Amino acid sequence: MAVLGKPNYVTCTCYELGHTWTPSCFHASADVAFIVFKQALKIYGTLYTVAGILKKKDLKYFKEKILKEIAQSVAFLTTNGTFFISFFCIWRKLLGHFYYPTTAFIPAALASLTAILLERKSRRGLLAIYMANVATETAYRMMLSRGWMKPVKHGEVLLFSIASAIYLFFFRKGHLPDQTKSALSFLVGKEELPITERREEPNHRHHSNKLLNRLKQNQTFQIINKWLQTTPKHSLCQHSYGCAHYVVQGFVKMFGLGFLVQGGVKLLGALPRIYKNPGAVLHALKHRDNFRLGAFLGCFSAIFKSVNCLLRWMCNKDSEIYGLLAGFLAGWSMLWYKSSTIALYTAYKLAEVLYFKGISRGLFPYIRCADIIIYSISTAFVFHVAVLEPHNLRPAYWTFLLRVTGNRFSLMNRKLLEPLYKDAAKIAPDFWPDYDMRYTNLTRDTVLHKS
Template sequence: MVVFGKPTSVPYTCYELGHTWTPSCTKASLGVCLDVFKEAVKIYGSLYLIAGIAKKRGKKYFKQKWLAETSQSTLFLTTNGTLFMAFFCLWRKILGRLYLPSLSFIPAACASFVGILVERASRRGLLAVYMANVATETFYRMAVSRGWVRFLPNGEVLIFSVVMAIYLYLYKRNSLPASTVKLFRFLVGKDELPASVLEEEPMVQNRLSATPGPADENESKMTAVKSVLTWLQNQTKHNLCKHHHSCAYYVLKGFTKMFGLGFLIQGGIKVVSVLPRLIKHPNALMQAVKHRDNFRLAAFLGCFNAVFRAVNCCLRYARNSDSDLHGLLAGFLAGWSMLWYKSITISLYTAFKLAEVLYFKGIEKKLVPYIKCADIIIYAISTAFVFHIAVVEPHNLRPAYWKFLLRVTGNKFALMNRHLIEPFVPGSAKLSPDFWPNYDARYTDLVRPAHLIRS
């Protein structure tokens, strides 16, 4: 059951165990190269296109940078995938035979190190955080499957709540990087920022906090809903609250805005995913709109905003003061909104981003040393670990990431003969218990075991 340790010899060739679709190491690497390249173009071409449109970068970006950025990221992913296959064979030839670590960890580490150097430096940190996230989740899945740790109910929610407590404490202190502050301003609003920050935007603040005129009041009386909203706006608020209208309206407004946004985001994703099936299944569109995941994300974002705002207002009333520490409790309680939309991916990603923020704060205060190329090292080691698990026990990978590996390699990751690894890592073939490659008898004497022969 131990994955790493004393090198264990695996008495098979790279054809028998790895590239079972062809006995040629060169053809195997070139085949993977072509598959990864085609998918990388689709992934990064659409990613940068959507990002460019969303950020309103204009024609200049698409003429001068879009193709260059797409090409560089495509080359990065293609290099990473191709070299993994190449190093898999190369290390066998160097060592004379396969060993458990050289099956995947060492080849993946070499390939990932070279691959990340091809990518733009500005994206290396993001990739390192993402892969560290995947590696941590993978290790947790391994630990649970081996009985090393027990599954913790709502563990991802607890992690997220603790992380949000620290994040929102720093947010109320305005001690986060500008990009992170911008994100939280969007998620929870800017009224919990220090007054000194809000004073930097006097014209915007005045415009947003303008008192409704007679025309607005007359219009609000036209419907019962507007009447209720007007009544809520005019309720009391604590004198330390920076929002313009009442606390009740402040909370309700935040909930409504983020609930609607969450529904649109998840609903949009669901609708786009069913577009290819609309001709044969017209009802798929309505099913996508009404999908329960749309309401779950909406409730998560809406409650996160509302709870954070409500707790801050309540604490101002209870303590008759405002404090950065209010962000700790408000952030922790708001984090439990994830019960609506549980996601270990989101929890771990936010945790690693927080660790990154705290690390750079430590560097600024000279509490921790600056480690040059830390992003490259973290990416290479994390990716090597994940690839190793993808080879020897893919059932412990995040399902979405396993599907991603299959997609970018043209399903070649699934064609490895994991039955040969079963004696060394029990359960390796769990995802494909009936699979046995169609070997070329000229290059191997392996035959399908009796228990895999279908009647």
């Protein structure tokens, strides 16, 4: 029988609190393992296949490497989910109670640490940044729900603008890692790089100019394009034609890319509904998010380019410092497509760049296994919140947890956790598990009476 204890712990079985669909700890772990394995296979099978095609990997990669990479990532995700429920039960049996840190944080930390060691080293950093991103947003949501702070209007846009300013300052100086430099060259063009840093990005040029090449076949576009090419260009500008052409070309290219990418995502999501509702295709292609992402990317490129050109015309000189102002103003294009995920990811990647710059100058120590530590702690924190207050998780991440565990995360009896956190059952206040009464005499009335 479950008995609610002191405010710092609850006394109940792991069946009554956690794996309410089965009284067996072993069966619960095996059940979660099987479900997560199937979902991980779908996720990583699709991810690596699509990525391999987009990156134009050769036949050797698909024959010799892709299965190994998929298997390694599947093992990582399966271990993370399975070991969490296993350690959840183990700590309960060791301590006899569910204490606040051992309810989820410690089991999740041990499971995450074990899992990340199975993943490829090249992916650990990306996973660490992603989970740090989720953990930061979760902490922010927790503070808002507790009334500890008020929402910051356009806070994600401001954060993105500040990060963009610093990024593009280093971009103009040419002081960025090659991968980051390549990504920004694709977004805003390589013309603002120092001359010594410029080089062709053939794959990016080919894909990004497809839309422009098609437009050039249109006679009206040809007339406008030729007129834009003849507009004035400052002598210090490194682009080929007039400044107006430089700005408009950047906008059209990135708007088209954003529209096509978001439209493709919406179209894939609509595929299961096409048979019953053919109109879902048109709705997916006309979705306003397609225009918003296009406007975000297009305006980002256009504003960055126009501000740099304008400052060269006004000051009659060129300077890397222009990247700060141009990047900051360009960042406000996120008003078209607000995303805390993009803002936080950009900020964390910037922190990583600055950290390694500090290491190279002897300002910061090099911390071995930092990606493993960050991932383990961030994931443990997020899982802890998923158990005690899932209403404060990013909705998309909560949906992901439900999907990857076959909805098992929603079957926890969070009514029993209310002594630890009064709003633990807020996400589903009326939910009560369908217990096998041979293994418990816990009832809803019992809990309500004791609380």
